[in-house]
Amino acid sequence: SAVISQKPSRDICQRGTSLTIQCQVDSQVTMMFWYRQQPGQSLTLIATANQGSEATYESGFVIDKFPISRPNLTFSTLTVSNMSPEDSSIYLCSVERSTKFDEQYFGPGTRLTVT
Amino acid sequence: KNEVEQSPQNLTAQEGEFITINCSYSVGISALHWLQQHPGGGIVSLFMLSSGKKKHGRLIATINIQEKHSSLHITASHPRDSAVYICAVRFTGNQFYFGTGTSLTVIP
Numbered sequence: 444s445a446v447i448s449q450k451p452s453r454d455i456c457q458r459g460t461s462l463t464i465q466c467q468v469d470s471q472v473t474m475m476f477w478y479r480q481q482p483g484q485s486l487t488l489i490a491t492a493n494q495g496s497e498a499t500y501e502s503g504f505v506i507d508k509f510p511i512s513r514p515n516l517t518f519s520t521l522t523v524s525n526m527s528p529e530d531s532s533i534y535l536c537s538v539e540r541s542t543k544f545d546e547q548y549f550g551p552g553t554r555l556t557v558t
Numbered sequence: 559k560n561e562v563e564q565s566p567q568n569l570t571a572q573e574g575e576f577i578t579i580n581c582s583y584s585v586g587i588s589a590l591h592w593l594q595q596h597p598g599g600g601i602v603s604l605f606m607l608s609s610g611k612k613k614h615g616r617l618i619a620t621i622n623i624q625e626k627h628s629s630l631h632i633t634a635s636h637p638r639d640s641a642v643y644i645c646a647v648r649f650t651g652n653q654f655y656f657g658t659g660t661s662l663t664v665i666p
Contacts (some may be wrong), residue, residue: 487656488653535601548604549593551599552597552599554600
């Protein structure tokens with residue numbers, strides 16, 4: 444298995460500020476993903492974090508709002524920029540350790556509240 | 559269109575009851591996961607299925623590929639089973655699609 448940690452676990456932020464969320468994995472993984480779960484909603488994929496290159500964003504998500512870094516095979520960050528109350532969500536990091544579809548693991552999540 | 563539907567949305571059970579949560583999807587898949595999300599938000603993967611049935615402790619997951627349907631069963635339910643259970647499927651390509659979840663409350 445892969446053990447994933449996220450920092451911070453929760454935060455309350457003011458409108459207009461930015462927050463960077465860190466995802467650390469205990470072993471090298473091929474794929475890292477960032478998801479958002481808005482209150483009462485299901486998970487939505489924000490982007491795939493690519494090691495050494497720009498992240499691949501899903502429709503509706505842009506780099507200026509959600510810049511992502513992945514400097515190596517065990518670490519990634521997601522920044523939520525210029526926050527508004529609509530950004531209040533749980534942000535989840537997920538990893539895939541190999542090309543086998545059954546080796547997908549989820550982080551504990553970061554609960555963000557924007558006031 | 560890729561769709562994942564779960565039922566029921568909310569479920570309250572007495573401790574000890576047998577619980578079933580259902581998941582239906584619209585097109586063929588390569589894999590289906592059952593996930594458990596606790597109130598803090600963290601998600602744990604319970605099962606990955608591509609066919610048949612799997613059992614882990616009091617949890618049983620089944621999938622019927624022809625009917626595009628999966629069920630998660632909890633036997634002898636306990637208050638610590640209270641959580642949101644999410645069905646996630648992988649259609650063609652890498653992306654997962656998630657159901658909206660079933661919120662389970664088990665009352666002592």
